[in-house]
Amino acid sequence: MEIQVLDKVFVPFISAERIDTRLREIAKQIEADMNGEVPVFIGVLNGSFMVVSDLVKYYEAPCEMSFIKMASYIGTQSTNQVNQLLGLDIDVTDRRIVILEDIVDTGNTLVALKKLFDQHRPKEIRIFTLCLKPEAYKKDIPLDYVAFEIENKFIVGYGMDYDKHGRNLPEIYQIKE
Numbered sequence: 001m002e003i004q005v006l007d008k009v010f011v012p013f014i015s016a017e018r019i020d021t022r023l024r025e026i027a028k029q030i031e032a033d034m035n036g037e038v039p040v041f042i043g044v045l046n047g048s049f050m051v052v053s054d055l056v057k058y059y060e061a062p063c064e065m066s067f068i069k070m071a072s073y074i075g076t077q078s079t080n081q082v083n084q085l086l087g088l089d090i091d092v093t094d095r096r097i098v099i100l101e102d103i104v105d106t107g108n109t110l111v112a113l114k115k116l117f118d119q120h121r122p123k124e125i126r127i128f129t130l131c132l133k134p135e136a137y138k139k140d141i142p143l144d145y146v147a148f149e150i151e152n153k154f155i156v157g158y159g160m161d162y163d164k165h166g167r168n169l170p171e172i173y174q175i176k177e
């Protein structure tokens with residue numbers, strides 16, 4: 001069923017059931033890859049709050065977790081700088097960290113995150129993203145866990161917003177064109 005969020009119409013795109021199935025699979029995969037070591041999951045706010053909550057419920061081995069928030073500053077130039085890490089409260093030095101993202105689009109946020117975490121000298125940085133837009137992603141940071149590769153269209157729901165609205169939708173919707 002179509003829904004309206006503010007001035008835009010969206011159509012159902014990825015159901016709660018499909019999300020659930022992929023998250024169970026990936027949680028098991030991460031668990032195997034960690035080989036008995038305890039990872040630090042780091043959710044990137046705000047968009048990842050729902051996927052983090054669901055993913056870690058399927059991760060059955062010990063883990064630590066925290067959330068961070070990236071602040072974006074639009075400079076005087078045309079480039080959109082994303083930097084500044086707010087609220088990292090776990091010492092990640094020599095730890096295996098898994099960054100949990102809602103969606104990777106251009107990858108600008110990811111580049112900034114990687115740069116910031118590298119300064120803390122973790123043992124390893126892995127990246128999980130719920131959605132990836134391969135047509136838009138032009139960076140060379142490898143993505144270790146991608147739940148869904150999607151076309152380059154705007155989506156909303158399951159944590160992701162359209163102008164701050166729609167984060168509470170339990171499924172993912174795509175803009176109707």
Ligand code: IMP
Pocket residue numbers: 047101102103104105106107108109110153154155156160161162
């Ligand atoms: P990037 O830095 O261009 O990779 O963008 C990443 C961020 O932009 C995501 O974490 C989202 O917050 C936002 N974003 C990108 N595409 C979408 C979309 O289709 N719907 C909602 N938010 C999006």
Ligand code: MG
Pocket residue numbers: 044045046047048101102103
């Ligand atoms: Mg995000």
